[in-house]
Amino acid sequence: MSTDIEVQYASSAEQLPGETQIKKWVETALQQYSQQFSLCIRIVDSDESQSLNSQYRGKDKPTNVLSFSFEMPDCVDVESEILGDLVVCAPVVAAEAKEQKKALFDHWAHMIVHGVLHLLGFDHIKDSEAQEMEQLEREILALLSIADPYISH
Numbered sequence: 001m002s003t004d005i006e007v008q009y010a011s012s013a014e015q016l017p018g019e020t021q022i023k024k025w026v027e028t029a030l031q032q033y034s035q036q037f038s039l040c041i042r043i044v045d046s047d048e049s050q051s052l053n054s055q056y057r058g059k060d061k062p063t064n065v066l067s068f069s070f071e072m073p074d075c076v077d078v079e080s081e082i083l084g085d086l087v088v089c090a091p092v093v094a095a096e097a098k099e100q101k102k103a104l105f106d107h108w109a110h111m112i113v114h115g116v117l118h119l120l121g122f123d124h125i126k127d128s129e130a131q132e133m134e135q136l137e138r139e140i141l142a143l144l145s146i147a148d149p150y151i152s153h
Helices: 019-030 046-057 088-100 104-119 127-143
Strands: 003-010 039-042 065-069 080-088
Touching: 003 019, 019 039, 019 046, 019 104, 019 127, 039 104, 046 065, 046 080, 046 088, 065 104, 080 088, 080 104, 088 104, 104 127
Parallel strands: 003 039, 039 080
Antiparallel strands: 065 080
């Protein structure tokens, strides 16, 4: 499997994961798939997150991660499957990690894995979907030696 991952930094936050870390998290989330994938991850500040969250979800506040799946037109033939885009809000992720007493980059890894699973079509609207998605997150994060993110601290 090979993955084409573009990482864009549009945040002034001081502690951000590097491209190598982000790619490792994405590739771990996708390792069970044999096809090639392509996606873009954009790390933003609160203003951009709030604007996108308002525009696409009708929620006028920044959020930790937004996923935008890409639907390939049938007439286009490409070697890799374009999953879409993730937009991760650095200040929200940092605040959540502090509030939940989690290591910052462990929480970053969780948000990236969570977003990648959304791009793959997983969701957490229904309880059964949430249980399946959360279990996948636990399994993927365990491969990265990261503790269960759903255990309260």
